[in-house]
Amino acid sequence: MRVAVLKGGRSLERPVSLRSGAQVEDALERLGHEALPVDVRADLVERLEAERAEVAFIALHGRDGEDGALQELLEAIELPYTGSGPGACARCIDKALAKHELRAAGMPTPDFFAFKEAAIEELGVAAALPRIERALGFPLVVKPASQGSALGIKFAHSDAELPAAIVGALAYDRKVLLERHIKGRDLAVAVLAPSSRSLDARQAPPIALPIVEAIPRGEEFYSYDSRYEIGAAQLVCPAELPVPVTARAQELALRCFDLFGCHGYARVDMMLQDGSDALEILEVNVVPGLTETSLLPLAADAAGISFDELIERILASAFSRRSAGALRAAPLTPAG
């Protein structure tokens, strides 16, 4: 099959995406496919048509690949693609939106407040900061709403540090969320659609892979650099957890996958709070990293799924989707 590997893009996660893409291309070649590397730019549609791609493997992280815009475009040109559709992407890329949905569904996620940059001047957010500080406590975490990885995540330990942390995080996205800091263990639960060899892949439910724990080496949290540099954070898989906690975490991840309407694969990041054993969902990644140090390949390996098999399964997800195109073709209101 002629598989276009969409990678690169313009976001700050470009280098990670290029590494994911390269890994995917190698695996596709080993699987007997023809990998067509495509660095995503304004000529994307022309490139895909010129290359006569039969399917797109999305290896773009961050806003470029996870906000749904790329998926919308691929729907428009009717090219099958891997992973989640535009709706799930749009809901997951915005951490604030995702957290609201989690809350509404009664699922655990740390307390938070979110606002856009414009609100600072137009709505006078500053006046509400003392209340937010009291509600969330210090230290609190300031996150760009739609940045993947850990880029732009700041900690504020006091009210004096908060303005700079907010402005810093806003550099990565024009919307931020202020979140209660959960002291505990950093867990990632990957969810994977069933093997295409299953009797009916469309019917079989997705599975949660063994849990990965990221143990930072002296860092305050699992930072961007340590997430992508070999040896910078210690990754343990399967995480050493009591059986019931593992079961709960995997169950939560599957519920997230379902709640957001994810497809193919996803990675759900959560915290296991010290002392209480409570699990708190931080975010859902619809295009998790596939580099040599990424969590998903590690989790797959622990489940006895080789990297190549993982890529094959993700590729198969492009063909097991209920066609959004078909849904759209059915008019909701009578024409004319």
Next chain:
Amino acid sequence: MRDMFALTERPEVISLAGGLPDTSTFSPALYTKLMSQIAKSDVARALQYGPTDGIGVVKDCIAEVMAAEGTAIDVEDLIVTTGGQQVLDMVARTLIDPGDVIIAEAPTYPGAIPAFAAYQADIRQVEMDAQGMRIDALADLLAELDRASKRPKLIYTVPNFQNPAGVTLARERREALIELARERELLILEDNPYGLLRYEGEPLPSLYSLDASTSGRGGASDFVIYLGTFSKILSPGLRLGWAVAPRPVLEKLNLGKQGADLCSSSLSQLFVSAYFAERDGGRPAWLAYIERLRNLYRSRRDVMTAALKEHLGEVADWNAPEGGLFIWATLAEGLDTNDLLARSEDVAFVPGRAAFFDGRRGARSMRLNFAGSPAEEIVEGIRRIGATIERERGLLGALTRRRSGGGDKEALAEVLELSPRRSRGAGAGRDQRR
């Protein structure tokens, strides 16, 4: 953070980030002439392997370059390398075992950090001031290492127009550094890519020559490895640099180079030797070219400092280097150059953290290259940085004013380290807009 450099490749971005000289200043006619000369008489040699330590005539050219800076060498102590970066790699490869200490300046050349870290060096950085590396701080660090029974393998320094800080190691500190090195028998790696790009002031003796003059070994240094390069005075595309080193080190470098790439490009070396034979108005063409570069870069440095004064005057401090390629600017408290780069969609620079091994210090600083871009791009680039900072200051101000009710102007001033008078001006502007 290093990954952010990927963004500077976009065409709409004005990049003040790289360490680029302006190679558009080299005459295409001269390039054609030199290449034709090689084509006429030296094709087989140009396309062939060469000696590991470099082609003899090029060694003479290198001796000429170093003599122009007042450093006399014996070409037998010299090895030609594939750019200066290869010297950093080979020195680390041949001398460093995992955990060995390398002492560097704070901040240091961002490209040295991965080169040393690749061999798991423990990089310790010594504070600098306007006179370069502080020798008292170096002595303190050495004492601290003594207490931990650690002996540094190497002291790495860029003494002239340091990358990235732009400062030059003062003469008396050079002497003190050599004294310290001789006393403790420590190797110094003197990285001098821009020594000839001095725009004002008197040249200072190289560490190599200072050590050689006290060595009693007839012009050779005992403790200094000198790193030179054609990258900034001619072309980084040629990939030619060199090391002059004490014999035991030189032998190791030679073995290391055999393993790394056998030899540097013969074509590049023949290009250099042909170039050095050229004359221009009664003097060597290469010297005339450097003179032109000096005039150009001096004017660009002045353009950048003027632009900084205009657009960042209230929020940044910077040095005006006497030479080299870089200005190191440090912003007011509350601003972070990693974040600034993330917000700056159309201008790039090197955030200060890249110059620190632990990636933590330097958060408010940035390295700006004034040599590689035309004046109008420099001005526009600095204007864009200024506009982005202005936006961040506005947000910081809006988030800070609540802190002390009526005293908000003081609170804003505190965050931005400004005088209350200036911040009052900014506040008034905001009020008018409401």
